[in-house]
Amino acid sequence: MKTLDDLLAEGVEGRRVFVRADLNVPLDGTTITDDGRIRAVLPTVRALSDAGARVVVASHLGRPKGAPDPKYSLEPVAQRLGELLDRPIAFATDTVGESAKSVTASLASGDVALLENLRFNAGETSKDTAERGAFADELAALAEAYVDDAFGAVHRKHASVYDVPARLPHFAGGLVLREVEVLSKLTGQTERPYVVVLGGSKVSDKLAVIEALLPKVDKLLVGGGMCFTFLKAQGHEVGKSLLEEDMVDTCRDLLDRAAGRIVLPVDVVAATAFAADAEHEVVEAGAIPADRLGLDIGPASVALFTEALASARTVFWNGPMGVFELAPFAAGTRGVAEAITKVDGFTVVGGGDSAAAVRTLGLGEAAFGHISTGGGASLEYLEGKTLPGVAALEQ
DSSP states (O other): OOBHHHHHHHOOTTOEEEEEOOOOOOEETTEESOOHHHHHHHHHHHHHHHTTOEEEEEOOOSOOOSSOOGGGOSHHHHHHHHHHHTSOEEEOSSSSSHHHHHHHHTOOTTOEEEOSOGGGSGGGTOSOHHHHHHHHHHHHTTOSEEEEOOGGGTTSOOIIIIIGGGTSOEEEOHHHHHHHHHHHHHHSSOOSSEEEEEOSSOHHHHHHHHHHHTTTOSEEEEOSTTHHHHHHHTTOOOTTSOOOGGGHHHHHHHHHHHTTOEEOOSEEEEESSSSTTSOEEEEETTOOOTTOEEEEEOHHHHHHHHHHHHTOSEEEEESOSSOTTSGGGOHHHHHHHHHHHTOSSEEEEOSHHHHHHHHHTTOOGGGSSEEOSOHHHHHHHHHTOOOHHHHHHHO
């Protein structure tokens, strides 16, 4: 796999370089609420720009339906990217149309442009090889070399991730290389004890990674909405908590096979409604009132998880312990995250909501060994799946 360093060694002065970035940031209207993914790609964009490349950055944002949708425009991202780079960003109002062609053609050495949301074109996500390939042809025509620094998208067989690198000299950005290097450590010979912390909403979303990691870990700590299906499998009533009825038997089987290595909450914060101002109380995990739903793990559970993490030498965390976006239900995620920062060993935050929680709760990013930019991609890597974007770079 050729790298960004290889491309820079070749020389990029005056060359148009297509950079697939992951700028899929959360927005409140047009306000970016977490710019972590923009910051993550800055070293690659800056290195190319400083070396004299004409940089064409492209990304998706959200899930538009293959057509322009103003609420998913990347224009606010272009503004923030320019602020962070301290240089103007030329913004193309389409992906491969007249604006994109004009903007990219007019770039001078060192200039940076950002294309509009790739998913405004149906060809980006199409399962039809010809349609996807046609869009990739048009994207590839905008540049002379390709750099993928969007680890958060490498698990998608999309035009800009899988098909464009087949049409241009292609290179892996530093972010992608670092992600693969870090995650490979979690699938090989890890230093033990190895503790995995999983949260989030659904067991079904994490089942494959649980199956893949269970034989390798010493402890699997389960919080978030998914814990209630496990609690139900133990015979507990869970009130109005999130529950996947069709996964109860699966969870029961996992608990049997884990032989005590799966650790569940012993108390939860149960509320009358999914709202910050809802009445709530801490109750035992096996005694959730019928009219309440669990929205966070409780303090005894935080203590239990902290104890399990204290001796760990390797930790992987993916998924919050509760609805951390609402202040009354953030303590579980904060407590477990703080426990991970104190681990004397190798710690990885598996992207997505976990990474957002680190920043939202004001926890120091430097206290973690690595914070992934790709939640879904990191999980699929740990499941042992082939990631199309990585495979394309290796060809």
